Amino acid sequence: MKYLDEFSDPGLARKLVDQIKAATSKRWSIMEVCGGQTHSIIRHGIDQLLPDIEMIHGPGCPVCVTPLEIIDKALEIASRPQVIFCSFGDMLRVPGSEKDLFRVKSEGGDVRVVYSPLDALTIARDNPHRQVVFFGIGFETTAPANAMTVYQAKRLGIDNFSLLVSHVLVPPAVAAIMESPTCRVQAFLAAGHVCTVMGTDEYPPLCEKYRVPIVVTGFEPLDILEGIRRTVLQLESGRYELENAYSRAVQAAGNVAARAMLLDVFAVTDRAWRGIGMIPRSGWRLSHNYRDYDAEYRFSVADMRTEESSICLSGKVLQGLIKPHECPAFGTLCTPRNPIGATMVSSEGACAAYYLYRRLEVSHV
Amino acid sequence: MCLAVPGKILSLNDCDGTLMSVVDFGGIKKEVCLEYIPDAQVGQYVVVHVGFALQRLDEESAIRTLAEFEHLGVLEEEFTDGFELAARKAGLDNPNEARS
Numbered sequence: 001m002k003y004l005d006e007f008s009d010p011g012l013a014r015k016l017v018d019q020i021k022a023a024t025s026k027r028w029s030i031m032e033v034c035g036g037q038t039h040s041i042i043r044h045g046i047d048q049l050l051p052d053i054e055m056i057h058g059p060g061c062p063v064c065v066t067p068l069e070i071i072d073k074a075l076e077i078a079s080r081p082q083v084i085f086c087s088f089g090d091m092l093r094v095p096g097s098e099k100d101l102f103r104v105k106s107e108g109g110d111v112r113v114v115y116s117p118l119d120a121l122t123i124a125r126d127n128p129h130r131q132v133v134f135f136g137i138g139f140e141t142t143a144p145a146n147a148m149t150v151y152q153a154k155r156l157g158i159d160n161f162s163l164l165v166s167h168v169l170v171p172p173a174v175a176a177i178m179e180s181p182t183c184r185v186q187a188f189l190a191a192g193h194v195c196t197v198m199g200t201d202e203y204p205p206l207c208e209k210y211r212v213p214i215v216v217t218g219f220e221p222l223d224i225l226e227g228i229r230r231t232v233l234q235l236e237s238g239r240y241e242l243e244n245a246y247s248r249a250v251q252a253a254g255n256v257a258a259r260a261m262l263l264d265v266f267a268v269t270d271r272a273w274r275g276i277g278m279i280p281r282s283g284w285r286l287s288h289n290y291r292d293y294d295a296e297y298r299f300s301v302a303d304m305r306t307e308e309s310s311i312c313l314s315g316k317v318l319q320g321l322i323k324p325h326e327c328p329a330f331g332t333l334c335t336p337r338n339p340i341g342a343t344m345v346s347s348e349g350a351c352a353a354y355y356l357y358r359r360l361e362v363s364h365v
Numbered sequence: 366m367c368l369a370v371p372g373k374i375l376s377l378n379d380c381d382g383t384l385m386s387v388v389d390f391g392g393i394k395k396e397v398c399l400e401y402i403p404d405a406q407v408g409q410y411v412v413v414h415v416g417f418a419l420q421r422l423d424e425e426s427a428i429r430t431l432a433e434f435e436h437l438g439v440l441e442e443e444f445t446d447g448f449e450l451a452a453r454k455a456g457l458d459n460p461n462e463a464r465s
Contacts, residue, residue, distance in 0.1 A: 008433055036368065043437070088415065089447020093455060102451055113447025116416025118398060141369065144401055145417040156381060193369045196412065196420045219369075220433055248426050249369075249412060255419050258401045336454055347442060 006044060007221050016225035017049050023232050029054040029184050030231055031177065031320055033170060034191035035061030035348025036219045042353040044221040046228075053228060056184065056320035057353075059173055060191050062138040063090045063346035064318060065273040068308055070166040071096040073301040074135055077164065078109045080299070084127060086120035087135040088142075089113045094342045097306050117149040117163075124153070124161035133295045136163040140194045143167050143284060144258035147265035150286065150293050164295040165285055168271055170194050171202040172282035178210040182321060187235055189217040189227045192246040197262075199254030203242045211240045218246040265290055274342060275308070275315030314341035317350050324354040331355060368443050369412045369419070370434065371427035372397070374405055388413060391431040393444050 007013035038057045047055045078085035092102045105111040124132035136146035153161040213234035217227030271283025296302045313327040334340040343349035372388035388397040410427035411418035
């Protein structure tokens with residue numbers, strides 16, 4: 001019980017843990033979708049506080065699932081002399097086929113880290129004779145920022161700006177996980193901030209179709225305990241509904257202005273997820289109206305094809321089929337200092353979480 | 366990048382027709398776009414993703430979350446220089462050098 005002291009309200013944490021234990025009559029497997037939740041769970045030992053609940057770590061780390069192909073396209077574009085390539089810092093060390101963005105910079109590429117995509121637009125405006133590309137990745141949480149930036153580029157006529165887009169969407173991934181023949185997931189903690197943007201409309205049909213409870217959950221350790229508590233109550237009573245355990249940040253309609261912008265700027269597309277493969281209609285690309293701002297077309301890299309490392313089992317980790325430390329490369333060939341897979345790079349990746357906070361031993365077999 | 370950080374709106378300004386603001390994240394001040402929460406007011410708390418406010422938040426939740434983030438060191442990760450951070454994780458002293 002050493003972990004309880006580290007909660008912001010140890011008394012409430014204890015109460016939630018006791019309630020979950022009292023309600024649990026058998027072992028349940030619950031997937032937390034978001035990488036931020038994975039980190040909270042491992043860091044605060046929530047899985048160890050609740051030995052009868054198996055937490056399966058989901059694919060919700062955007063850095064981890066951005067396909068190798070897009071990373072290689074980013075590296076190729078960033079290496080060009082006329083380009084200023086802007087990215088979130090998380091992407092710098094994600095391994096491509098041969099190198100990473102960090103390496104491209106050391107070889108003379110103009111790679112810059114920005115806090116917001118609007119910073120990249122400012123750089124474009126300040127450097128009218130250079131091509132400025134922003135690496136627009138992420139789930140539904142970063143998409144409104146990227147959409148607004150492209151919208152502004154068009155509105156202000158900043159034509160030397162473009163976006164290399166690889167957005168991914170949560171609900172199709174939930175469906176793909178449930179469709180998998182090896183699926184062990186019995187319930188989901190949905191990613192709270194994705195629902196802040198998109199609302200919760202997309203989930204009741206998934207609950208119904210797959211007879212699976214989905215509980216919208218926040219990221220702080222107490223939020224996660226509350227999400228698990230509500231999930232277990234549903235599982236124990238045979239219900240499969242959408243519940244919102246994060247109502248302080250999530251409204252059913254989401255952010256209406258952001259959704260309208262997303263609808264204008266992006267179009268749904270099939271998307272390959274790194275380590276998982278193609279998931280139909282699981283991503284966004286720029287819509288026809290904004291195609292002139294699509295870096296894949298501007299730099300003619302649309303046809304690049306790549307192959308993954310065969311040593312790295314991050315695909316199985318991302319699908320919840322194995323835990324990070326069950327990969328033979330974990331902690332030996334693959335460490336945060338020398339990552340083979342993206343899941344070891346990102347601060348939201350499951351492998352990095354296990355490496356940083358955990359014990360290599362299996363806590364319960 | 367995926368982190369949602371609550372902050373307090375200190376001031377509003379119009380930048381080429383776009384509603385912008387300065388937001389205080391526990392002492393770190395950043396420019397934040399308010400186009401998605403256009404009726405937000407100075408003094409209110411908003412949840413910010415990569416420079417965009419996406420949701421209002423009550424003051425008590427915001428302060429508690431910020432305290433938790435500070436405790437966990439995640440604010441530093443979100444706002445620190447990306448190259449420095451990447452270099453540190455790669456075990457390098459100089460951000461301009463890459464491992465071979």
